[in-house]
Amino acid sequence: MLHPKIPFFACITLLSFLAGCSAERNNVISKTYHNTTARYNAYFYAKNDIREVKDIVRGTYDNDYNRVLKIYPEIDSVLADSYKEQIEDCIKKSSLVVQRHKNSKWVDDSYVLIGLARFYSLDYVNAIETFKYVNTKSEDDNTRHLALAHLHRTFTDYEEYNNAIAVSDYLKKEKINKESAKVLYLNQAHYYQVQGDLDNMVRNLVKAAPLLKKSDGKGRIYFIIGQIYQDLGFDSEAYNYYKKCIASNPEYELDFYARLYMAQVTELGKSSDLRAARKHFKKLLSDRKNKEFKDKIYYEMAEFELRQGNIDGALDYLKSSVASSTDNNRQKGQSYLRIGQIEYDSLAQYELAKLYYDSAVKALPTDFENYEKIKQRQEVLADFVTQINTIQLQDSLLELASLDSVSIMNRIDDYLAQEAEKKKKEEKRQEQAQKRRQFDLRNSDSGIGATSWYFGNPSAVAMGQTEFQRIWGDRALEDNWRLSSVQSGAVPQDAPSDVATNVDIVDGVPEEGLVQDAPAENRAAQMYSQIPFSEEAKGMALGKIEEAYYKLGNIYYFNLEELKNASETFDKLLTRFPESTNEPEVLYQMYLIGKELGTDTEKYKNELLTKYPNTTYAKLIANPNYTEESTAANEQLKIVYKDAYALFREGDYAASNNMIDSALNKFPETVFTPRLRLLKILIVGKTENINLYQYQLSEFIKKNPDSDITPYAQELLDASKNFQKKQQRLLGTKYVEYFEQEHYFIFVYESGKGLADELSSQVEAYNDNQYTESELKTSNLILDDRYDMVMVAGFTGKVDAQKYYNQFIKNKVIFEDSKNSKFYKFVITKDNFNIFYQSKDLDAYLGFFNKYYTNGL
The missing domain is CATH 3.30.70.1130 (EIF_2_alpha)
Known part of the structure; x- marks a missing residue:
């Protein structure tokens, strides 16, 4: 029954309006109602969900300002789980628009939100289908274009790069609005960043920048453009975009890095410019707001000094960067890495480089760019340093062996005296430093300022601590701390506790495996005992040097990819050891290196073909198709071997031997050929005398030093000789007086x-x-x-x-x-x-x- 106060005609009007708002109707009243309800209810909340998801993704990303920032942070399953609730709510709300407001203009937009929700939940397949559906069904070109722009990024992250290019090519032909263009340009830039194409990446970002709002991260995009231009060598353009970034009033961290990098790309033409740039860095250091960024400032100061050719200054700043890093392992690791690179590339201090690489790998997060390559080089450097030390140690020992005993002991005594004096000075210095620290702490507790003092300056103290730890390692404060097993001269801060130099050679005096705190006379005796005086000992030392040069050349060539150093090392090997067993392989590698460097290769080619014509290396040079041809021959030889071995097992030695001879005459030499030759020798062992069998085994081992079955042939030879020795012991040396035999x-x-x-x-x-x-x-x-x-x-x-x-x-x-x-x-x-x-x-x-x-x- 109607309320008496509600007029009858009002009720009729209300009922008529509600009837006209049915989702099935297409009149003005219905459209207005559903457009309004959809937009400000379900669609509004669904869009907020996506906005929250984007904020979570951006908020959890650890920006690495040492590299070009990523346009979009990477998404993984762990991160996706953190916003699962928002994703589910977004899909639910968007689905309500589709189901209850079918005639609303927000239906297609809701499908776009569903596609984004599926994209952020890493459900790429369904996200792709959703965006494709919008493109196919929507009558609104703007929504279609927006869906395709999002589809472009989905294809990129799903690693369907050809499809991403196809979408981009299609949209280039379409007339799209600013919103879709903004998304498309950013997503195309993202695609080129994934591909490592900085040139096309920056082209798209420059197009996107004018379309961006502050809420889109406009300042960040300006900063990324500045980084790319800086990487590409366009410093003036980089400067302008860093300036635009600052003008956009970004968050403080981005503002700081923009100001920091502006100093890098400022044109320096006069000494006054250099002073101004250094003054700018010091100003950044003194600003209290930059306290947490000191490690980065020191790092950039080091890079600046490197560009000026000031290596010593750069190393000092990098050590200060390490000392200033507290919670920022990424920056600490990068500083360690940069020191390691300088020690290796510029100073040739390989042992120091190895230790700094150790510390870099320990500090850097595993998602750091090229982390696996850095870790690989760290592992390679361990082997590299071992070979360098082996050469230095054995050469030092051989040099000492050429001296008379008096000269040797004089040199050892001089070394021990210098070492004792060096330790004494270091002890005194550390005692004075400890007293100053204690004095500074007392003054700090009493409120007395000490900024003018060395130990009142945190940066100076940090540098001192870093230098101490580089020399002495990270040692506990305890009695006799100098007698730690860590040797002096090469341990950076935070290096693993078990890292130490393997060999210490000072003025030609070797120390390896010696007890560091033993009495001087004992250490002298230990050092003397290592010197190779006998010819046999000298031969062993030379053998170690030869093997170290061979391994070092391979490390340069294959692991470090330093062709010039590899060539020089191999050349030293062949010059010093002209009869090296590795000569065929080394000549071949010198030939390949020469081809890559564009130098003369004929001498290596001719020597290999002349001296070692039957080796695989010579055949690879003589016949470029040798590998393919030998592979086909290999398969045929495997079949022959199987049949010949079956005959051998059955005792039909003649048939087996004939089959082998036929195959050896028919097919070219391959890596499988030695197996057939060894089987032929086994037949000799069954049918001929034991001495011929042993002789052929010995010849096989000489001719096939690199074959994988040579160790087995050596086992057969050793077993045969041991058997013969046992027989000899049984028979004695008395000859048999029985002549009716072969x-x-x-x-x-x-x-x-x-x-x-x-x-x-x-x-x-x-x-x-x-x-x-x-x-x-x-x-x-x-x-x-x-x-x-x-x-x-x-x-x-x-x-x-x-x-x-x-x-x-x-x-x-x-x-x-x-x-x-x-x-x-x-x-x-x-x-x-x-x-x-x-x-x-x-x-x-x-x-x-x-x-x-x-x-x-």
């Missing part, structure tokens, strides 16, 4: 005369000519350090062997008088040859031979 003819000659190939060829030619129907086999063997020998196998018994022996001498197969060598000839049974080859006693067997073979002949 015999060999042996021709012994002096080694080192270059006769091996010539003699074996002459014997083989003689056999082919005179014994065509006999299956005689000719082999080369090493007897010992003095003698080598040619062995002819295939005589069934004593009679055949003796007959061959007589004919060989009668025909004078070898013209011995012209060979400048002693020669011995005899025949021997298979069993006795094993005993002879193990005992190496030539005279003993010649006596046995004369008794049982030549007497009565």
Whole structure:
């Protein structure tokens, strides 16, 4: 029943209005009602949710002002969870607009908010579909364009870069309003930042800047433009944009960095300009509002001094930056890193550089730009310093070994005396410093100003502390603190406690692994004991130096990518060690380095092809397609090997051997070829005598030093020799007087005369000519350090062997008088040859031979 005070016609009007506001109607009243209700209710709250999400993302981002700031902070799942409530509320409110206000003009805008909510929750797939839906269904071009602008960023963050470019290309053809243009330019700049294209990035930011409001972070964009121009070398443009940033009245931190960087890009033409720039930095330092930024100011002062060529001044400021950093590990790590770079690149203080890199990696956050590369260099420098120290130490030891004992002890005594004096001075200095600190603390407690005092100046004290920690490390305040295991001269502040110099060489006197607080006479004895006096010890020292040069060259080449240093190091290696086992690989790398540097490579190419024609390195130079061709051949050889090995296991050695020979003749040499050659040697071990087996294993090891199966071949050789030794112990040195067995003819000659190939060829030619129907086999063997020998196998018994022996001498197969060598000839049974080859006693067997073979002949 109607209230008596409400007029009848008013009720009729109200009911008519409500009926006209149905979401299904399209009249003016309905549209007005739903547009108003949607905008100021659900859409309003949904848009606020997105604004809150953006504020959370911006608020949690740790700006790294040492790099070009990112247009958009990175979003991860942990961050997304922190605003999950706002995302859900945004989608809920936006969905209400879609469901209850279908004829409202805010429906498409609500879909855009849903797309943004899904984007910020990292649901890229559904965000993409939502923005595409708006572009397809919306009749409002402005909303379509805005959705596509947001789609561009979504594709970028989803790493669908081609699609992002396609969206950008499409919108370039469209006439878009300022709001959409602003979003598009920022998102295109974001895309180019991800791609590392600073030039196109700044072009888009310059277009976006006039469209921005202060709430859009206009000052930040001005600052980023200034940073990019500074990186690109346009200092005057950078200066102007830093000035615009300051004029936009940004937050204090951004204002501070803009003023700081303005000093960097100020044109310096006169000494007065330099003084003005330095004065500007000092003014920033003295401003109390900049207390928390002192580490950054010192860092920029260091960069400024570096540009003026003042390395010492830059290092001092960087150490002050480290000392001033409290909670800012990012800046502290960057300062450590910069010191490490200077020590490495400019001062060649590699051990110091390594320790500062250690501290940098410890301090820097893992999201720091190029953190993995920095960490990699830190790890590489550890190995690098080890090789440098090895070379220095061993050279120092070898130099001392060339002196007489009196000179050596004099040098050691001088070193120990200098060290003692240095420690005494340092102790005195630290005692005085400690007294001054205590005095300063007492004055501070009593309220007496001490700003004019060194220890009343926090910056000066900080620099002093940093210098102390660089020299002595971070040591506890305790008795005998100087006797810490950390050696002097290279430990920066915050370096890991276990870091210390591995080698200390002063004036040619090495110290490695010595007890630092031992009595002087004990330390002198320890140092003396390290000197390599014997030839064997000198050889070991030279071997360590050779290996260190090889590793150092590889570190320069592969890890540090310093081609010139790599080339110089490899050149030192080949000059000092011309017979290095690494020569083929080093020559090849010198060839590659020369090609990259554009220097002469022919000498390395020719030397490699001449001296090592059968190596993989030579084949890679001779045939650029060698890798591809050898890969195809490899696959074929693997099949052959499988079948040949199966025959070997079954005991069909002849068939296996024939299959291997056929493959070796058919296919080119590849990395798999040594496996076939080793299998062929295993067949020899099963079918021939043990000495030929051992000889071929030894030759295989010499010819294939870099093969992955060479260690296995060495194991086989060692096992065979150990077995032979056991047999020798059982048999003794007594020769077996049983002659009805296989015999060999042996021709012994002096080694080192270059006769091996010539003699074996002459014997083989003689056999082919005179014994065509006999299956005689000719082999080369090493007897010992003095003698080598040619062995002819295939005589069934004593009679055949003796007959061959007589004919060989009668025909004078070898013209011995012209060979400048002693020669011995005899025949021997298979069993006795094993005993002879193990005992190496030539005279003993010649006596046995004369008794049982030549007497009565």
